[in-house]
Amino acid sequence: MTPFTTLSGRACVLAQDNVDTDQILPARFLRKPRDRAKGQDYAAYLFHDLEVPGVAGASVLIAGANFGCGSSREGAVYALIDAGITCVVAPSFGDIFAANAVRNGLLTVVLADAPMIGGDVWVDLPAQRIGFADQSVRDFAIDPARKHQLVEGLDEIGLTLTHADAITRHARDMPAWLQVAPPTNKSFFASFFSKKEVLS
Amino acid sequence: MAIPLKSLNVSGMMTPRTMFEKIWSTHEILSSPDGTSLLWIDRHLVHEGSFHGFAKLGDRPVSRPDLTFAVADHYVPSHARSLPIGDAEAAGLVAKLAENAARHGITHFGLHDPRQGIVHVTVPEQGLTLPGLTLVCGDSHTSTHGAFGALAFGIGASEVSHVLATQTLWQRRPRNMRIFVSGALGPHVTAKDVILAIIGRIGTAGAVGHVIEYAGPAITSLGMEARMTLCNMSIEAGARAGMVAPDETTFAWLQNRPHAPQGALWEAAMAAWQALPSDDGAVFDTELHLAGDALAPMVTWGTSPQACLPVTGHVPAADTAEIRDQLAYMGLSAGAKLDGIAVDQVFIGSCTNGRLQDLQDAAAVLRGRRAVVPGLVVPGSMAVREAAEALGLDTVFTQAGLTWGMPGCSMCVGTNGDLVAPGARCAATSNRNFVGRQGPGARTHLMSPAMAAAAAVTGRITDVRRLA
Numbered sequence: 096m097t098p099f100t101t102l103s104g105r106a107c108v109l110a111q112d113n114v115d116t117d118q119i120l121p122a123r124f125l126r127k128p129r130d131r132a133k134g135q136d137y138a139a140y141l142f143h144d145l146e147v148p149g150v151a152g153a154s155v156l157i158a159g160a161n162f163g164c165g166s167s168r169e170g171a172v173y174a175l176i177d178a179g180i181t182c183v184v185a186p187s188f189g190d191i192f193a194a195n196a197v198r199n200g201l202l203t204v205v206l207a208d209a210p211m212i213g214g215d216v217w218v219d220l221p222a223q224r225i226g227f228a229d230q231s232v233r234d235f236a237i238d239p240a241r242k243h244q245l246v247e248g249l250d251e252i253g254l255t256l257t258h259a260d261a262i263t264r265h266a267r268d269m270p271a272w273l274q275v276a277p278p279t280n281k282s283f284f285a286s287f288f289s290k291k292e293v294l295s
Numbered sequence: 296m297a298i299p300l301k302s303l304n305v306s307g308m309m310t311p312r313t314m315f316e317k318i319w320s321t322h323e324i325l326s327s328p329d330g331t332s333l334l335w336i337d338r339h340l341v342h343e344g345s346f347h348g349f350a351k352l353g354d355r356p357v358s359r360p361d362l363t364f365a366v367a368d369h370y371v372p373s374h375a376r377s378l379p380i381g382d383a384e385a386a387g388l389v390a391k392l393a394e395n396a397a398r399h400g401i402t403h404f405g406l407h408d409p410r411q412g413i414v415h416v417t418v419p420e421q422g423l424t425l426p427g428l429t430l431v432c433g434d435s436h437t438s439t440h441g442a443f444g445a446l447a448f449g450i451g452a453s454e455v456s457h458v459l460a461t462q463t464l465w466q467r468r469p470r471n472m473r474i475f476v477s478g479a480l481g482p483h484v485t486a487k488d489v490i491l492a493i494i495g496r497i498g499t500a501g502a503v504g505h506v507i508e509y510a511g512p513a514i515t516s517l518g519m520e521a522r523m524t525l526c527n528m529s530i531e532a533g534a535r536a537g538m539v540a541p542d543e544t545t546f547a548w549l550q551n552r553p554h555a556p557q558g559a560l561w562e563a564a565m566a567a568w569q570a571l572p573s574d575d576g577a578v579f580d581t582e583l584h585l586a587g588d589a590l591a592p593m594v595t596w597g598t599s600p601q602a603c604l605p606v607t608g609h610v611p612a613a614d615t616a617e618i619r620d621q622l623a624y625m626g627l628s629a630g631a632k633l634d635g636i637a638v639d640q641v642f643i644g645s646c647t648n649g650r651l652q653d654l655q656d657a658a659a660v661l662r663g664r665r666a667v668v669p670g671l672v673v674p675g676s677m678a679v680r681e682a683a684e685a686l687g688l689d690t691v692f693t694q695a696g697l698t699w700g701m702p703g704c705s706m707c708v709g710t711n712g713d714l715v716a717p718g719a720r721c722a723a724t725s726n727r728n729f730v731g732r733q734g735p736g737a738r739t740h741l742m743s744p745a746m747a748a749a750a751a752v753t754g755r756i757t758d759v760r761r762l763a
Contacts, residue, residue, distance in 0.1 A: 111617070111620075112617065113499050113500070113599050113601075115599075115727075115729045117727070117729040117730070117731060117732050118729065118730060118731070121731055121735070122708050122709060122710050122732070123709070123710070125344060125369075125710060126370065126384045126385065126388055126710065127384075129347065130350075144730070144731050144735055145730075160500060161499060161500035161503070161533065164499055164500065164533060165435065165530075165531075165727060165729060166434075166435050166708075166727075167433060167434055167435040167449040167450060167451055168344070168451075169347060169433075169451035169452035169453060170347070170452075172451070173347075187500055187503060189503070189533065190469075190503055190504060190533070190535055191435060191449055191450065191451055194450070194451060194454065195451035195452070195453060195454075198451065198453035198454070199453065238329075238330070238467065239329040239330070240327065240329035240330060240331045240465070240467070243329065251453070251457055251465065252355065252456065252457050252460045252461060255333065255457065255460075255461045255463060255465070256460070256461060258324070258325060258333065261324050261325055261333075262324055262333075262335070262461065262462070262463055265324040265335050266335060266359075266462070269321075269335065269337070270563060270564075270567065271560055271563065272425075272556040272560045272561070272563045272564035272567065273337050273425070273427070273428055274361075274362075275338075275361055275362060275423065275554055276422075276554050276555065276556050276557060276560065277554075278421075278553040278554055279553060279554075279557060
């Protein structure tokens with residue numbers, strides 16, 4: 096994953112609350128392949144059915160509350176990243192969107208009252224500061240785990256697998272009933288859905 | 296002084312714990328100093344849309360294919376399946392899932408499997424969803440499985456890849472919310488109406504960062520299918536997950552399901568499940584109370600599930616830009632009565648309301664009546680479809696003039712090509728009325744199956760209590 100440390104670029108504004116991931120990447124594009132090595136990316140699908148002035152060429156999006164709510168589609172993050180947006184500033188984010196963002200090098204900055212203006216913007220993640228076109232500079236809080244992952248551009252799977260022994264031990268100690276029982280009772284549905292039971 | 300027995304939890308400590316806390320602690324492998332925990336995942340469900348997750352896996356093997364289940368649902372056609380899928384891209388994704396499942400030794404409920412259906416309908420039916428387990432899927436409506444007292448939540452493609460490779464997930468511990476619904480629900484007031492009322496009250500970000508436990512007499516009196524409807528839309532309130540404590544209703548539903556534990560394992564499971572509900576005195580970070588008797592059938596008027604009202608209500612005044620935008624998209628005038636808004640079509644189905652009870656509710660309204668607008672009825676799984684046909688429900692639907700489909704996500708999200716035309720208005724039992732959700736320009740009104748059936752019969756949003 097590409098690390099995120101600092102950024103200097105231009106912001107665009109989407110002054111709406113509850114922009115769901117269906118708005119960020121409409122469902123009809125979810126089927127599209129993405130392989131940037133082959134030149135296949137999601138940039139053209141970003142906000143396809145929505146007007147977002149100045150989105151082309153922007154690297155920061157300043158948005159309303161609960162940005163990225165709804166569907167878990169990680170394609171919404173791919174579309175932003177592929178279009179060059181690596182930082183979204185909003186008062187709050189959908190949980191799954193924020194989790195997807197960090198795993199793709201997209202910084203989500205939670206700010207209750209960011210200036211809703213485009214123009215020049217800079218971000219310093221190690222210092223947890225962001226500067227806007229009105230010359231205001233703001234500190235922001237970020238989950239330390241997410242900050243670490245972004246700054247280092249960590250391979251999460253590789254890191255987790257360094258704990259393979261602990262995982263194996265834990266798996267071994269889980270109760271047997273939590274395992275998947277082999278299928279039995281294949282006639283179950285015929286009996287379960289008999290008229291008598293369903294109508295009772 | 297005697298220690299009150301109920302305040303003792305499983306480990307004998309005095310601190311009362313919530314159901315969520317119990318599941319979290321039994322699944323926590325490691326906790327890192329930065330506050331995140333590595334969780335063991337008991338079940339991982341994948342669908343055609345999980346192709347990014349498989350791609351990110353690269354050359355790594357799937358860690359626990361025995362705990363991974365693949366289900367074709369998002370891109371499968373709703374029409375007869377004797378012919379190849381006409382849409383090449385959709386066909387490619389359905390084939391890709393089969394290929395990934397075969398390559399990694401994952402059980403696959405594919406297009407022609409009798410267990411095929413929407414992942415959140417068919418997996419519980421098979422007895423794969425159990426109380427007390429952790430379950431994830433690259434789909435936000437994974438919260439459905441919390442109906443059994445499981446900790447179940449949606450994840451993104453990178454997390455899918457992580458679970459495939461490690462059977463674990465790094466998570467920051469969410470907060471815990473309890474929503475207590477008192478009283479009894481009135482006639483034709485369903486779990487769909489309860490969850491819409493909750494979302495209307497707290498908003499689509501109302502439960503962000505929280506796991507919700509639904510409790511109270513109006514909840515415990517619900518059957519499993521209704522509990523799944525309720526938990527399904529927890530994500531629409533922003534919640535990480537929704538849960539209902541397992542009880543006799545849960546156990547009776549699970550017993551003898553194909554993958555449910557049997558014999559001694561069933562006994563061991565039952566002992567664990569009975570200790571699972573939140574202890575008396577367990578502390579929730581947030582509490583919300585709702586009066587179940589006061590609820591009416593609900594319907595959405597805008598482009599977010601929080602934009603909902605009792606069907607007896609009126610389209611709100613356009614006093615904010617947000618409401619103005621929603622009304623413009625929906626083609627509605629402020630102050631109009633909801634009961635009476637003309638619809639162009641009806642969709643009955645989805646992981647929210649595509650189960651047998653939902654189809655029975657709709658059929659009860661449609662029996663002996665004709666629909667005056669076109670409609671699509673899509674059962675949630677092959678098992679639901681067969682059961683509905685055994686009851687003659689398919690005949691009720693087709694005689695009413697509606698189309699009887701094959702199981703899948705269908706017109707809830709439209710990825711299989713089942714779209715609502717631009718500007719057309721659809722009474723839908725699905726879960727999202729977002730702009731463009733059912734197709735570009737489509738106008739969606741969310742409601743219960745009985746309410747959608749009533750809309751089919753009158754061609755208008757209709758208080759089903761008048762028709763019944």
